[in-house]
Amino acid sequence: MSLYASLSPEGRTLVDAAVEHLLGGYDPATGLVTEVLEGHPYRSVRNSMYLALGLLIREDSDCDTVSDRICRAVLDLQIDAPGEIYHGVFRHPDESVPPKGLFPVEQVSPMTRYMADVTWEHITSAFDRELLESGDPALAGRAGDIAAALRRALLHTVPVAWATYEPNLREFIGMTFSMLLEHFDAHLSSDLRARILRACRLLVQGAMDRVRRDLTPLNTNIRIMYVFLLDDLGRRLGEPAWQAEALREGRALAEDYRLDHACAEFNSPTYGGVDLSTLGFIRKYSRCAELVDLAGELEDGIWRDMADFYNPAMRAFSGPYSRCYELDMSIHTCFYDILYLGLGEDRFPFHPFSIESVINPLTVLGDIRIPEDVAARFLQPPRPHQVTRVFRELSERGEPGANRARCTATAWIAPDFMVGALSGSEN
Secondary structure (H helix, E strand, O other): OOHHHHOOHHHHHHHHHHHHHHHOOEEOOOOEEEEEEOOEEEEEHHHHHHHHHHHHHHOOOOHHHHHHHHHHHHHOOEOOOOOEOOOOOEOOOOOOOOOOOOOEHHHOOHHHHHHHHHHHHHHHHHHHHHHHOOOOHHHHHOHHHHHHHHHHHHHOOOOOEOOOEOOOHHHHHHHHHHHHHHHOHHHOOHHHHHHHHHHHHHHHHHHHHHHHHOOOOOOHHHHHHHHHHHHHHHHHOOOHHHHHHHHHHHHHHHHHHHHHOOOOOOOOHHHHHHHHHHHHHHHHHOOOHHHHHHHHHHHHHHHHHHHHOEEOOOOEEOOOOOOOOOOOOOOOOOHHHHHHHHHOOOOOOOOOOOHHHHHHHHHOOOOOOOOHHHHHHHOOOOOOEEEEEEEEOOOOOOOOOOOOOEEEEEEEEEOOEEEEEEEOOOO
């Protein structure tokens, strides 16, 4: 039986929707997918890899050719720069390689990185004010062009996370490579397989540097992916030290969660959806019994946390309280997709295609497991009730050592009305 045929009807529906969407932006000349976000087109390495996975899952007639082209295009964009803080990341195709030499990874402390980011932001803000308040009509008339020139100069001088490189692409792309090696090894030519294995080694090296040096904080979804990749790629590449690190990181992740029975991105369906789906990968693929148990504990807990603030009558959460992209779950989260996959179409037929639904070819290769007592809470209208929870948020751009404020989230939820409030946040 083919992998596609072995999927549930819901899994096949989600894969088909994602592939058809991504094919609309695929360019055979570049091997990459172009998306439009907030009215602006951009070429996405993540979405390109989701298309490669989806085509192979469906066994489209040209899947080997197209997936090979995509993988090579993405591999060409990986940055091999040992000693730099962005070693192993994948460059956005329309951006240049970040500047080298200014921040060697072994010499950068978390505070140095933080101060560099803050200084960069203060300089650009002060420069904008100077232009606007100069009183010189010539300057005022060209303020936008002058400010843009300064930003370009800074981007060519200082490597700044999310401005000149995206550290999380290591984990997102690494997940897709892992699944290619797991399910589609026979579709990979020997040289492409060798390139993917080398890329996996580079991205894990860079990711480990980031974590050991605490260069940029990891949100929960990336921490979970990091644990999975250390464990899975450590086994594939014969690196038992990586597997041992995966177990240490998994234990630390669980301990952080147990403090308040909450993740840092509290009640955010955008992050919770990825958390839950990635924990399913650990349960399904890991050969470490303790990691499997830890993943199951976190998974059950997060489902219960999310259910506390969900209103089935409105198909919405009260919140989210941290890391909010959209209040409308149909726009910027895969949470509806995993509810559809986990509950089944008979119980939850609602799965509008959102910005995050492109990840579904990866999601269906994991395992979505919703505790049955929790499942009912996503289906039955609630009795009016108040819920209050405490969590420690993560200020991703905050000062190291002072970026985990203790917050209190409160909600009143009834079938036809709900309201929420947050106190203590530093974000």
